[in-house]
Amino acid sequence: MSSVSNIPFFGRFFVAVHWGRGPGYRSDTDKRHPPGLQSELSQPWVRLAQGGCLGSHLHGAGRASRHGGPDDVHNHFSNHCEPWTRRLEASDLGLWLVILNKMGVMAMLMLPLLLLGISGLLFIYQEVSRLWSKSAVQNKVVVITDAISGLGKECARVFHTGGARLVLCGKKWERLENLYDALISVADPSKTFTPKLVLLDLSDISCIPDVAKEVLDCYGCVDILINNASVKVKGPAHKISLELDKKIMDANYFGPITLTKALLPNMISRRTGQIVLVNNIQGKFGIPFRTTYAASKHAALGFFDCLRAEVEEYDVVISTVSPTFIRSYHVYPEQGNWEASIWKFFFRKLTYGVHPVEVAEEVMRTVRRKKQEVFMANPIPKAAVYVRTFFPEFFFAVVACGVKEKLNVPEEG
Numbered sequence: 001m002s003s004v005s006n007i008p009f010f011g012r013f014f015v016a017v018h019w020g021r022g023p024g025y026r027s028d029t030d031k032r033h034p035p036g037l038q039s040e041l042s043q044p045w046v047r048l049a050q051g052g053c054l055g056s057h058l059h060g061a062g063r064a065s066r067h068g069g070p071d072d073v074h075n076h077f078s079n080h081c082e083p084w085t086r087r088l089e090a091s092d093l094g095l096w097l098v099i100l101n102k103m104g105v106m107a108m109l110m111l112p113l114l115l116l117g118i119s120g121l122l123f124i125y126q127e128v129s130r131l132w133s134k135s136a137v138q139n140k141v142v143v144i145t146d147a148i149s150g151l152g153k154e155c156a157r158v159f160h161t162g163g164a165r166l167v168l169c170g171k172k173w174e175r176l177e178n179l180y181d182a183l184i185s186v187a188d189p190s191k192t193f194t195p196k197l198v199l200l201d202l203s204d205i206s207c208i209p210d211v212a213k214e215v216l217d218c219y220g221c222v223d224i225l226i227n228n229a230s231v232k233v234k235g236p237a238h239k240i241s242l243e244l245d246k247k248i249m250d251a252n253y254f255g256p257i258t259l260t261k262a263l264l265p266n267m268i269s270r271r272t273g274q275i276v277l278v279n280n281i282q283g284k285f286g287i288p289f290r291t292t293y294a295a296s297k298h299a300a301l302g303f304f305d306c307l308r309a310e311v312e313e314y315d316v317v318i319s320t321v322s323p324t325f326i327r328s329y330h331v332y333p334e335q336g337n338w339e340a341s342i343w344k345f346f347f348r349k350l351t352y353g354v355h356p357v358e359v360a361e362e363v364m365r366t367v368r369r370k371k372q373e374v375f376m377a378n379p380i381p382k383a384a385v386y387v388r389t390f391f392p393e394f395f396f397a398v399v400a401c402g403v404k405e406k407l408n409v410p411e412e413g
Contacts, residue, residue, distance in 0.1 A: 136368040138163035141219045146229035148175040151326050154360035155226060165193045167215050169200035202229045202255025203247055212262035222263045224367060227256040228278045237291040245292045252296035257303055267316045274317040274367060277304045281324045281381050285388045287399050319366045323376035324353030
């Protein structure tokens with residue numbers, strides 16, 4: 001006895017279609033269907049042939065299947081249908097090639113339309129984001145410390161364009177006036193406000209309460225505080241004086257937290273406000289010859305992380321933006337042999353960080369979306385943060401290689 005499985009695929013296909021007449025068809029003759037052939041009725045390819053006429057040989061196969069057994073079906077198919085099915089199987093490859101060729105042509109025609117659609121969506125997203133950014137800071141009182149630095153200037157430009165009431169703080173009045181003129185010359189007076197200039201040296205802790213009082217007396221409130229001021233120093237720890245250590249800590253830690261404490265009660269009483277700390281990657285880990293600077297950044301990050309939890313119930317948002325080093329406008333990585341050592345490769349990736357424009361735009365997005373923490377860095381510094389956490393011994397071994405790279409006496413930046 002020949003089983004149904006001995007019948008070639010197309011034969012089983014034809015028999016199943018003519019016998020079953022489609023999924024769900026039932027008749028008295030179903031009781032005479034062999035179990036193996038009956039299972040063919042449930043196959044997906046049976047549904048593909050519904051409603052088609054496949055020739056007189058198929059009717060013969062169908063009659064043989066209804067009035068005989070599997071042997072009759074097999075014999076009928078071998079004598080009448082098998083040559084035809086062999087020709088059909090031989091043409092399958094050509095058929096698939098034709099189909100794939102047509103699909104490739106269609107894909108090539110659709111690719112420009114797809115790219116055009118994606119470009120349109122990106123443009124719409126950028127425009128919506130720009131309008132959303134303006135609405136997020138419009139009429140808001142925004143205090144920016146160290147506004148005369150590269151990042152401070154870009155933050156002032158972005159927030160001034162957005163319609164914020166700016167309070168620009170800096171140590172040198174002449175440079176503040178130059179920034180003021182630059183902002184006024186390109187702004188639309190009907191959509192922007194005249195910035196307020198304030199002399200402020202965050203390393204002089206005693207003058208900070210008076211500055212905070214002056215700002216509150218002028219505007220009545222502060223909606224957004226951007227702590228941007230920072231002083232850098234590099235050199236071996238034993239060659240940096242304790243006096244310089246204190247100056248760095250005053251500018252990078254005690255100054256920002258003193259100004260924050262002076263303005264925070266106003267935000268808490270109004271149950272609204274946002275404080276942004278522009279920190280550094282070295283608030284996450286330290287590298288050689290940056291001891292005091294890294295310590296001040298660790299301290300500031302720890303303070304604002306704790307403060308975030310304390311003021312959450314008052315709807316005051318604490319945000320930290322931690323880029324790698326913020327490079328100047330015209331400084332780019334030097335060409336050289338980066339494979340000379342692991343340390344050189346790591347240090348150059350770390351040193352030549354992000355552009356001030358990029359950080360300013362990220363600060364604006366942080367304010368708009370009320371992000372709590374943002375980390376801006378290349379892949380290598382980002383990976384270093386995770387390596388420091390999960391593989392500390394390996395991390396320490398890598399950064400220790402930098403000790404061999406002799407640096408000169410500390411210089412304040």
